[in-house]
Amino acid sequence: MPQNRLPSGPSAHTSGKTAGESSQKLVDALPIVLITGLSGSGKSTALNVFEDMGFYRIDGFPSLLVQYLTNLVGSNDFAGSIGLVLGMDLRQSSSVSSFNGIVASLRANGFEPRVVFFDAATDILVKRYASTRRPHPLEKEGLGLEQALEQERKRLDSIKQSADLVIDTSSYSIHKLRQELQGKWNALKEGGAPSLRLHIISFGFKYGTPAEADFVFDLRFLPNPYFVEELKPLSGLDAPVAEYVLQSPSGMALLRHLDDFLHFVLKENAIEGRYRLTIGIGCTGGRHRSVATAEAMAALFAREGYALSIEHRHLDLG
Numbered sequence: 098m099p100q101n102r103l104p105s106g107p108s109a110h111t112s113g114k115t116a117g118e119s120s121q122k123l124v125d126a127l128p129i130v131l132i133t134g135l136s137g138s139g140k141s142t143a144l145n146v147f148e149d150m151g152f153y154r155i156d157g158f159p160s161l162l163v164q165y166l167t168n169l170v171g172s173n174d175f176a177g178s179i180g181l182v183l184g185m186d187l188r189q190s191s192s193v194s195s196f197n198g199i200v201a202s203l204r205a206n207g208f209e210p211r212v213v214f215f216d217a218a219t220d221i222l223v224k225r226y227a228s229t230r231r232p233h234p235l236e237k238e239g240l241g242l243e244q245a246l247e248q249e250r251k252r253l254d255s256i257k258q259s260a261d262l263v264i265d266t267s268s269y270s271i272h273k274l275r276q277e278l279q280g281k282w283n284a285l286k287e288g289g290a291p292s293l294r295l296h297i298i299s300f301g302f303k304y305g306t307p308a309e310a311d312f313v314f315d316l317r318f319l320p321n322p323y324f325v326e327e328l329k330p331l332s333g334l335d336a337p338v339a340e341y342v343l344q345s346p347s348g349m350a351l352l353r354h355l356d357d358f359l360h361f362v363l364k365e366n367a368i369e370g371r372y373r374l375t376i377g378i379g380c381t382g383g384r385h386r387s388v389a390t391a392e393a394m395a396a397l398f399a400r401e402g403y404a405l406s407i408e409h410r411h412l413d414l415g
Contacts, residue, residue, distance in 0.1 A: 128152075128180035129208050130282075131200075133256060134215030135249055136233055137222045139266040139274050143215060144184050146278050149372045151404070153178035158185055196256055213278075214253075214260035218267040219246050276370030293363055294373040294404045299333070299391040301383025301411040310377030312362070314355070320345045322385040332412060333388025342389045355394060363403070383411030 130152065132143050141156075148154040203210045217225075226233060226242060233245040240248060257263055262281055266274055298307045306313055322328035322338045331338045342348050359376070366374055378394070380386035388409050395407045 127208070129203065129210045130180065130182045131185055131210055131212045132182060132215070133185045133212065133253070133260075135217060135222060135246065135253065137225045138215035138217040139264070139269070140184060140215050142271055142274055143213065143264075143278055144182060146275050147180075147182035147282075150279070150282075151179040152182040153180070154182050154184075156184040158183040197259065200259075211262070212256070212260040213262045213264065213282075214257045216257065216263060216265045218265075219243060219250075221267045222246050272370065276368075279370055280368070293367045293371060294406075295363065295398055296373060296375045297391045297395050297405065297407045298375065298377050299383055299387035299407075299409045299412070300377060300379045301381060301387070301414065302379050303381055304383060304411045304414055306379065307375070307377045307410065310375050312374075313377040313379060316351070316378060316380045316386045316390055319347055319351065319380070319386045319390075321381070323382065328385070331385075333385050333390070333392060334409075334412075338385050339389040339392065342386050343393055348390075351390070352393060355390075356397065359394070359398070363398075383409070383414065388412055 130147060132140050132147075134140055144154050144156055200210055200212065223242060223246070233240075233242055233249075264274075264278065264281065269277060298310060300307055302315070302317070319342055322331070322341050325341065328338050328341060333339060333342070343352060363374065376394075378387045378391045391407055391409070395405055398405055
């Protein structure tokens with residue numbers, strides 16, 4: 098996704114009833130997350146996490162421009178995004194003093210912004226700066242590193258006190274921070290679709306197993322339409338083939354077991370902080386049994402709100 102730029106396009110400043118109604122619907126539906134906190138506390142990682150969850154990311158967004166978001170959300174650049182996440186620099190005292198007014202202004206324009214504040218112990222931040230060898234932004238004001246951190250902490254204290262989420266990353270690895278942020282965000286938002294993405298690949302073992310698959314299921318025990326004269330030229334995308342495979346006793350049992358197993362796997366991987374899971378479903382040639390089963394599983398999880406994609410890798414080869 099694009100970073101560090103404002104959305105552009107002809108719809109950003111459209112006028113008229115239709116455009117206005119469309120923009121208002123987007124305002125009502127679009128979650129906005131404001132990411133701020135101490136330098137070195139994990140804000141960049143947090144922006145990556147929200148981007149992975151499907152948010153449109155804008156980093157280093159000036160606080161003075163937040164008031165223009167009502168116009169900006171009409172841009173086509175937001176199509177396909179589940180929300181907008183803004184990385185905001187509030188180190189300047191003028192920015193901090195106007196922050197509460199900005200949040201109030203967003204709410205007055207129909208938004209429900211969520212403020213997520215990142216913190217960490219000073220000694221931990223010092224170690225992180227030592228490892229990256231980067232100067233703290235406030236050191237240019239003539240302060241030492243620890244002084245700069247404490248000054249920044251004082252300036253941002255009021256923002257921390259009013260934040261919807263405060264996450265102390267002192268003891269977190271990057272992996273743990275991802276897991277914690279995803280879990281807390283899912284608890285904070287109301288409802289919403291599962292954030293873990295599922296990619297399903299049908300394939301033929303004779304052409305090779307997909308290397309990127311996290312799980313591979315071998316369906317070569319199912320009844321094979323290849324040996325049925327009227328079904329052989331068809332594929333698993335055709336209803337007669339799907340019925341032949343999936344309405345057999347072994348096919349129906351397979352769907353039940355796959356349903357139970359994948360629900361368990363998806364739930365546990367989401368808790369662990371994973372964002373995508375790739376499932377390989379294979380038969381001999383990748384044209385009949387694997388395709389029909391992959392389509393059935395994709396339809397099931399799509400109905401439950403999972404973001405998913407499906408790929409029939411060897412359909413035209415089998």
